[in-house]
Amino acid sequence: MLRSVARRLAGALLALSALAAPVQAGPVETLLAEELLGTLGPSVPADARVSLTLGVPFDGPVDQIREIVHDPRSGTFRAQVASNGRAVELAGRVEIEVEMPVPVRRIRPGEIIEAADLTLVRMPLERAGAGFVQSAEALVGLSPRRQMPAGRLVLVGSVGMPIVVQRNRHVTLVYEDGPLVLAARGRALQEGGVGDLVRVMNVASSTVVTGTVTGAETVSVNGPSVGGPSVGGPSLNGPSSTQQAARRDAPSKP
Numbered sequence: 001m002l003r004s005v006a007r008r009l010a011g012a013l014l015a016l017s018a019l020a021a022p023v024q025a026g027p028v029e030t031l032l033a034e035e036l037l038g039t040l041g042p043s044v045p046a047d048a049r050v051s052l053t054l055g056v057p058f059d060g061p062v063d064q065i066r067e068i069v070h071d072p073r074s075g076t077f078r079a080q081v082a083s084n085g086r087a088v089e090l091a092g093r094v095e096i097e098v099e100m101p102v103p104v105r106r107i108r109p110g111e112i113i114e115a116a117d118l119t120l121v122r123m124p125l126e127r128a129g130a131g132f133v134q135s136a137e138a139l140v141g142l143s144p145r146r147q148m149p150a151g152r153l154v155l156v157g158s159v160g161m162p163i164v165v166q167r168n169r170h171v172t173l174v175y176e177d178g179p180l181v182l183a184a185r186g187r188a189l190q191e192g193g194v195g196d197l198v199r200v201m202n203v204a205s206s207t208v209v210t211g212t213v214t215g216a217e218t219v220s221v222n223g224p225s226v227g228g229p230s231v232g233g234p235s236l237n238g239p240s241s242t243q244q245a246a247r248r249d250a251p252s253k254p
Helices: 002-020 028-037 241-246
Strands: 049-054 064-071 076-083 086-103 118-124 163-165 170-177 180-188 197-202 208-215 218-220
Touching: 028 049, 028 064, 028 076, 028 086, 163 208, 170 197, 170 208
Parallel strands: 170 218
Antiparallel strands: 049 086, 064 076, 076 086, 086 118, 170 180, 180 197, 197 208, 208 218
């Protein structure tokens, strides 16, 4: 009977000691890596992979991570943790990897980038600078401005909306002011996609204006600087039938 009581007491003491022990989510490196990832800020993607290597091994319990500091230039970190009521200084090296989109094939200017054209590769954070596109979703539907080699990071600014205005091709210059719509024939001096600013020469007056690409072979300009005749030939400054039709919603004068 005494042995049975002793076994019960030992089991109770073991259960109490287990409840009192700190709950560990994994090795100390894992805990520190999770804490460090939360301090890196929005410049580092949330799915980045952080791995730490301690300079001196530490296998004690971690009650609290009081401080952790990362030096990206040297690739090192230092931390202070509480273990069994005492402060412990830890230090070591840190590696941060992120996923970056790269083409799986050579993509030429004018082609539309699709999801199947891209794959994700892991690389050190220092190689994936802010000058590169970090999301595959941000590339789908765009078109390269220059040839994109397979397996290479994509520079910000090297892609844009698909080209709908070609250099040295004829375009329609459009000026809208309420119900009034003026149009003229122009020649694009630059290529561009929807939303891009391009320079266009008015064919009739040889005036060069800057406008916004709004569609296929169409450029809108601000202000009545289009000048010259409209696409149908009549002067934009005169009451052509085209302009009269554009005024159809305007109130007529007695």
